[in-house]
Amino acid sequence: MSYPPQYPPQQPGYPQQQPGYPPQPGYGAPQQQYPAQPPQPGYGAPEGPQVHDAHSLPVNDNVNPYAFSVDLNGPYYLQKGKMIAYYGDVRFSGIGHGSIDRALGRNFNSPLHATDWVVAEGRGKLLLADRAFDLNSYDLENGNLTVRSGNLLAFEPTLALKQSIIPGFLTLIGTGKFVAASNGPVHFVEPPIRVDPQALVGWADCPAPCHHYDHGYMHGVLGGLRQLTGLGGASGEEHQFEFIGAGTVLIQSSETLMAERSVGLVHQEAGVPGGGYGVPQQQGHGQSQLPNVNVPGLGNLGDIGRRFGL
């Protein structure tokens, strides 16, 4: 019944694509390797498509590549609007309400995203889906994984959800199972790697995600103008995210992203990225910039002032 068959977790993932991908310690290999799946025979075929009921739905597994069935017994965290159907007695309550409020302090440490998440409680079978994106469940064993906030659908309360320092990303820490979406099958790659910003889904155990700009393209005044105006030819691939060190990077096979939802700003505090003002301006240095380069109406002219050493 389990539609993507559950391979033993120790089996190296994606033998077709990543011949040398070893099982990562502390990070459960993906449960489904469904690129290896043959298309389900007879799907939608006249002789009878599969009919599910509350008992035949898989337990904590995919129904098809786009829908995931949760065997609910107790609380479960979901992103709002990802439930498509359920059997049984299930209640949904917003974060910050209900009887399990106390547990929230342990599990849910991202106040900015609180309005996007709900707690499902009760018993039953819950079906999750997201815009017909591919869904995968992952097991985390005493590990950490950072994922784009829109791509995370649900997680077990044994995991703790925290805001990543990188805006728009969430970090899961602990042991448990979570469900994430990707447009097209997800691929697991090992650093060092540079990935396109739109294709990045998340990463696990990587210490150093950073921006990478192609040097030749960005170099000098001409580069700044080119970046600003797009004149002189842009391949659209001048900017990547770079990952080094030990870990796993999750990428999706398309560049479609979920529309960003405004979640507000992080607490304004010096030194917090995205916190309104980052590093306090050094006296003197800030004054010495050209007076018109940072005028909001003009745009920042590609930080041209800094290129001149001003």
Add this chain to the structure above:
Amino acid sequence: MTGDAVKARNGCMVAYTGQMNFKKLSGGGNGLRGMVTRRLTGEQMEVMEVQGQGTCFFADRATEVNLVRLNGETLFVEADNLLCTEGSLQTGTSFTGLNGMASGTGLFTTKVDGHGWAALTSKGPAIILRVSQGQPLRVDPGAYVAHTGNLNRALKSGGGWTTLIGEGGGEAMQVEFTGEGLVYIQPSERLTFGGDV
């Protein structure tokens, strides 16, 4: 196809071999009364009749196509999700009452009955869930595609007073199906009023 007719939504033919005739059927293809009903109910459907010899291919925006066999049962489907039906099937409209309105899918829905095949579109392959006695199913209105069988539709609200102050559970609107039958859902949610509460 050998000389028989298929009713399909306008513009969804992508290719055909052999001889085909395409004829527009006004107002949903069930006569003047059907046309008036559709116009009144807003469950409008531009339908064409295809007749001829050969193979005709239908598709719509790369959505998944699901085939449903009807043996005298009635299929209730949103007009947006109905791609084509065999000529032997009757289409009509049915009143869903306030349930449909509140869930954003309209007050009326399309009814298909008779013997033959109907093709439904869904974003992502449809999942078929069985509803039986004592085993009710609740579905997000945005994911609902169609249902067959003897089912009662009722709108359930999971939201309490907290929904009103914007701190609801996000799944405030659900359609509850009770009885005996099959429900088709898609792994995606269309935008509805109810989906946003």
